[in-house]
Amino acid sequence: MSTLPVREYLNFFINNEKYLNQLKPSAFTLDNIKKLLKLLGDPQDRLNIIHVAGSKGKGSTCAFTAQILYEAGYKVGLYTSPHLEDVTERIRILGETNSKGIFVDAISEKKFQKTLEAIKPAIEKIRQVTYFEVLTALAVFYFAQEKIDFAVLETGLGGRLDATNVGLSKVCAITPIGLEHTAILGNTLAKIAVEKTVIIKDARQKVVVAPQVSEVQKVIEERCRKFNIQPVLVESLDKHFKISLLGQHQRVNAATAIEIIKCLRQLNFTVSDKAIQEGLQKTYWPGRFEIVQKEPTIILDSAHTPESARVLADTMQEMFPDKKVLLILGIADDKDKQAIGRALNKIADKVVVTRFDHPRASYFKSEELKDIFLNKECVQTDNVREALDLVTQEEIVLVTGSIFLIGEVRRLCINTRV
Structure with a gap:
């Protein structure tokens, strides 16, 4: 075989x-x-x-x-x-x-x-x-x-x-x-x-x-x-x-x-x-507040519940106070998108919502994005590669929302420099 x-x-x-x-x-x-x-x-x-x-x-x-x-x-x-x-x-x-x-x-x-x-x-x-x-x-x-x-x-x-x-x-x-x-x-x-x-x-x-x-x-x-x-x-x-x-x-x-x-x-x-x-x-446990790249700094975290998203937001504020954050967010469709998004909104300066390559990948309606990320610059991409193409040297990049997203981004970041 x-x-x-x-x-x-x-x-x-x-x-x-x-x-x-x-x-x-x-x-x-x-x-x-x-x-x-x-x-x-x-x-x-x-x-x-x-x-x-x-x-x-x-x-x-x-x-x-x-x-x-x-x-x-x-x-x-x-x-x-x-x-x-x-x-x-x-x-x-x-x-x-x-x-x-x-x-x-x-x-x-x-x-x-x-x-x-x-x-x-x-x-x-x-x-x-x-x-x-x-x-x-x-x-x-x-x-x-x-x-x-x-x-x-x-x-x-x-x-x-x-x-x-x-x-x-x-x-x-x-x-x-x-x-x-x-x-x-x-x-x-x-x-x-x-x-x-x-x-x-x-x-x-x-x-x-x-x-x-x-x-x-x-x-x-x-x-x-x-x-x-x-x-x-x-x-x-x-x-x-x-x-x-x-x-x-x-x-x-x-x-x-x-x-x-x-x-x-x-x-x-x-x-x-x-x-x-x-x-x-x-202990080595990747995908949990893992810094996979510097210049720009890219952090991967598999937070996928409202509670874990709140903890992640607190950790970001503790580790990177006063830094601009680009949030790349992808969530499975059985998760509480509203609560997760709102928990992370407080630390995001810009938001990129994306779909990872998995049947459960969720899509946000434009009204949802406006409601969750009020007054924030927010875009939605069809795939992870497009989301990473929006990364600049100016912000800390936080990728989160699903372990499936983390796995896909990790492969791209490790194998090809963003």
Whole structure:
């Protein structure tokens, strides 16, 4: 099976990531992933799982946690989604040198192909398995085959019916929860929290909870009481800790990772303070307030909710006070365009709204732009290349709104100077 057929084979499966705006809650179930993993010998049962759900910062929290464990000498698998440039980025074993892509420790094309071939007979016994379920099964099977010490898993969507929610985690963490995917998860914070907190499901688990609004906190505490679990509440990160990722919100994610590690210590896993500090300083997580170019300065951030947009705006004001900002904004059509745009409006001097190459890319009506970006110079382009052509040397360029946009811009910025 060559590289092209591998991608073509994956593309035969239903990819919910492309059509979330068209889906209903009934589209999600754990039945198929459970059947698939059972045919593969339930590899998830051979893993020490750390499971992270939430709306903001769950990928960064996973990255911090995995890096700390790697620095402590463990063999660590990391499964995250979506990817920036290539699907193999989602499946990593830290410290490996397999790939020439964004992450050198991503699964190699050869191993990706070999593992897919190994699980293919099981896949084809099940009808209508999804793209994400195939990738999740592949990751879990690969991690088990490689005999890793820990598997750090980021949920894809929600928690209750997410394909990652098939094993029993040693530690699970809930990062800040906000309004997102409301047509699928529910139209209130409480309903969304109910969906995400179902990764808490056994009295043996340790539970770490990042700062939440009171409505969400009540749901989490109620879920924990059901299993007689006393959750660990994340507090602010001590000032002496230095971290590699920029922004105050990343200090919350780092603090969450530290509490996960402390829970593992209680389970008799050894992680030194030195490993924690080195892990926080060495974590590499692109597309999160990432400065990919200077002259002009171009910053990429995958903020895609109103809450994360507000945090991003605060970070910009903190890092680049009194600087003119050109905002390049692209948002998926299932997101709250109005709220995200208004949150970013306060730091934008000029606005370029664009469409990235993805089925969920949204288009703004001219009336929407006038309403959101009142009295701002604002244009809309049909594609990302046209948006980047409007960049000058005079402003700080902030690109945000969707991880799909970030991936596309990153490829253009890294491969060809803007």
